[in-house]
Amino acid sequence: MIFVTGDTHGEIDSGKLKVFAKENPQLTKNDYVLIAGDFGGLWFPKRLESDLKSFSDLPFTILFVDGNHENFDLLNSYPVLKWNGGNAHIIKPDIIHLMRGQVFEIDKNIFFTFGGGTSVDKMFRKEGVSWWPQETPSYEEFEEAMANLNAINNKVDYIITHSCDERALYYPPLRDNHKSLTVYPENRLLSYFEINTEYRH
Numbered sequence: 001m002i003f004v005t006g007d008t009h010g011e012i013d014s015g016k017l018k019v020f021a022k023e024n025p026q027l028t029k030n031d032y033v034l035i036a037g038d039f040g041g042l043w044f045p046k047r048l049e050s051d052l053k054s055f056s057d058l059p060f061t062i063l064f065v066d067g068n069h070e071n072f073d074l075l076n077s078y079p080v081l082k083w084n085g086g087n088a089h090i091i092k093p094d095i096i097h098l099m100r101g102q103v104f105e106i107d108k109n110i111f112f113t114f115g116g117g118t119s120v121d122k123m124f125r126k127e128g129v130s131w132w133p134q135e136t137p138s139y140e141e142f143e144e145a146m147a148n149l150n151a152i153n154n155k156v157d158y159i160i161t162h163s164c165d166e167r168a169l170y171y172p173p174l175r176d177n178h179k180s181l182t183v184y185p186e187n188r189l190l191s192y193f194e195i196n197t198e199y200r201h
Contacts, residue, residue, distance in 0.1 A: 001032070008035055010051055011040075036160055036161065052092060064097055066097065073132065099113065101144040103151075110156040110157045119135060156200075157199065
């Protein structure tokens, strides 16, 4: 089984995964829960092992794309390895970061991943401590993504991102909850993927 959920921000909202595990006792490490950004389990280097243990103790395997609230210095300190066809950071055998612009085959399903986003609260954060410029996808990552999609004729089962494409910003309830909407570069990049890729979800 493969499940997808939103932000956990480390310990802040990871309790929902413990509830989910309790409600689904049949799940094993052969099942996956994919966190669509803002994983946050790699945030404080001094308590890294204890923070990751709460995720490793879950009965299933954690996959995640990066969001904007990640410690990118710590995340990018892990070696890049191939996993199920795409580039990944193997944090633990049961905690795996699916990198931007990659294509993975998981249980006979094709996943395209493109994490990252712009922090709207970065003015309240400190660079290299609680905010990192690597949160915003680069043009090189976009080019790699296009090449990887072209190699499979731009057809996947699932697209997993943290931010949304530009058109989604104007969908209710997003539109109705904001007096003004800012379109960031990644929103336009994600629009390209949505328009030019055939996908199920």
